[in-house]
Amino acid sequence: MQAQIAHETEIHRQHIRLRIPIGVEIDSTRFVTDDWSLGGFGVAAEITSRQPGERFPARLFFPFEDFEIVLHVDCQMVYVDRELPRFGCRFIGLSKGQLDLFRYLVDAYLSGEIVSAGDVLAIAARDNGAELRVRTPIADPFAEEEGFGRRLKRALGYTLLLLAALGLAGLVAVGVRERFFVVKTEDAVIWVPLAEVRAPFGGKVEAMPRRDIYTPGDPVVRIRASEARTAVLESPCECVLLEWPVPPGQYARTGETVAVMAAADRPLLVRARLPVDKAARLEIGQRAEVYVPGRGEPVLAQIERIDFKPGLEALNGRPADGGRYARVVLRPDRPFDFDDLGTLVRVRFL
């Protein structure tokens, strides 16, 4: 079935036809076109001077308000219908400039554009058919034509970055382990078992001759309540005198600690305090590093004892000092100097 409506151009027209009157002069006779397009024109008039198939020059007149544009074209007669009367011609050998001008004039007519003579000259002079400039190809790092140098550079760069990434990953792993999995404490001290010498009754404290090391039985201090009542207190161990809680010459009450002595025959240990949850992750015999302030290298040590028993205060329902803490005792691989006794240290359990 044939379509009722069809665009004429679909059948045989190459260009849209315009029913805009322009003038055309053939063999000195001027006609007004009935319609025209970029392909040719039709005139509703009789012509006798030309026959179909004949080629001839013509002039087209485009009227503007104050000027007229004349275009010289070569035409070929397509048909002559003497009954209508009507004849049609097609343009042949239009140059690109003429085509541009045609297009511009069609656009200008259709849109009612303001057209100056300069515009028309510019269009006529313009070459719209210029070839595209060759542009530098855009980046293609994987192109075959890439030089060896650049590829090597890229490979080296990526290798370095990959190494950096691996280094970073390692650093993160170390950081995470150190932050979350390594037990550390700064609540630690170099320690040794202590002995306290207490006053049996109230009296004045008198120091006995000072010794570097006291053997068991050596007099350490005398308590004088009166001329008649005195007591000499002896060293309970092979000890050094650490401290006078009640200085000589002062009065001590009954049971008051007058001297603190430290065992001289036993190595110095490290006593650390840790929250119970952290201490529970430790084992007896586990290695640790002990950092003594002012010394670069840590001292290696080993856990000797872990004491999870709270003090009597906690058992009595009173809060013990520090709450839920455990005590860990470490024995250093290399003995500390006795001068280090009491030094606060940092411990990192390995």
Place this chain on the structure above:
Amino acid sequence: MMRAVAGGTPGSDARDRRGSEGIFADSGRTGSTEVAAATGSRAGDRSRAVGLRERRVYLLLYLLGLAALFVNAPAEVWDPAAREFVIIVGLVGLWRYGWGSVHLIRSLIYRRRVFPRWRRAAELLAGDSAAGAVEGTADRVFLIITSFRIRAETTAAVYRAAVEEAMRYGGPVTIVASIVELADQRFIKAIFAKLRPPERVRLVFVRLGPQGKRDALAAALRAVARMRPRPDDAVVVMDGDSLLSPGTLARCLPFLRLMPDLAGLTTDEDAVTDGGLLMRHWHRLRFAQRHVLMSSLGLSRRLLVMTGRMSLYRASIATDPDFIDIVRNDALDHWRLGRITFLTGEDKSTWFWLLERGLPMLYVPDVKIWTIEEPPAPGFLRGSTQLMLRWFGNMLRSSGRAIELGPRRIGLFTWWCLIDQRLSMWTPLIGPTAALLFAFAVSPLFLYTYALWVATTRLVLTLGLLTVRERVSGLYPPLLYYTQVYGALVKTYVLFRLDRQRWTRQNIARHAAGDRRWHEIGSTFVHTLALATLVVVVAFLTGALELPPRLPIS
């Protein structure tokens, strides 16, 4: 000028009507209203009053919010347990704000002390050149405007402002319209004819296919070169959405005579944004910040960009074949991405050309250009992201080679500013990263402390903008923070994907060819590595991660 005999199509008529009537008259539309506000019409007065009230309300709300944060702060906030937090955030802040203060002080010196002296000298010269105009010896001006797919209202406003400015200027002016579409040509001609400029004002069209702004501008510059300008004539290069303020030419051109070595100049800018509330404030904030930075740089007579919205060049520069060539063909050799041909950022190319040759540039702070900003995508986040991708991409593609020129060639201050541009894409990320890590490792209260810090410092920065703008908005502090932190993320994204380019208006995109997948993997890998390094370093500094006293490798 004659009108063609046949009538216009309904479409083109409608377009003409919409354009010509919508230039300043339609007070109902945001864009037009703000243009009107910028140009001082009655609708503009109303709009200004509304805008002022709006800004005051936001500022008041912000201050109330900040006061509430302070009043309700837990006591621990004032005594942060982690000294490192104060050190890290404080040190970074001290550096950033110290550097910002340097720019502010330099900007004040430039605008209050140095430039006014130049302005007085220029005004003296301007008197002479006015006499010259009568004698026909005034500088010729070539006004290049590149337009593509810009709304008719904007095109109308821009060309109307340009033609009117050309009419106000005493000398010969040639407006070169670099366009793509025939409709634009007709529209611009209609505007030109309607304004009836004198003979000394000419309109020239350069029409190309939609091949991007670089081609369009290069063609326009070649057209200017063919008109054989005198070396000291002026070539103004501007975008098709930039409005020349009255007196721009008269106030800028004398500097070309005053400073014979001057290669080009650019001016202050402000935006009329056809977007939502945030987009409007964000644009204005960025232009205010730009004004401070450019004024500071102006003191060194070296800028960081010859902005494409409006820059003025000496004709001998603008018509130099090498100059035109770099506008059209500019590229970067990247060790990983290969050769990247620039699609956008022609203003950075021209700037680099001047910088490379040690040619002085000038910032004119008392002349303001208005740009009609049309968000490239709906929604503030999408729109601002697209814009930042383009701006930062242009910046980063050009700054590396500029840094390579070294401080001796481009001056220590400018060089350090370029270095700072690179550093400043990482520093804004340190604060929030540290706050999050402290919140995780020590106490969530650090987020509160950080919020207080951010809110206070951004308010101070916003108040600093009062030195360049009459008013500031209460939306500026959060927008500042957004620009700094989110902008830094965008910058880092772009830094590792310099091959990605897109013109927001033209939808022209350029990626490296070849195996895109590998390319993407490489970029993502390097980007992730860089961000991870930053986070890991901050994590170690904050104590969220710890190094053993002795590393296992030692």
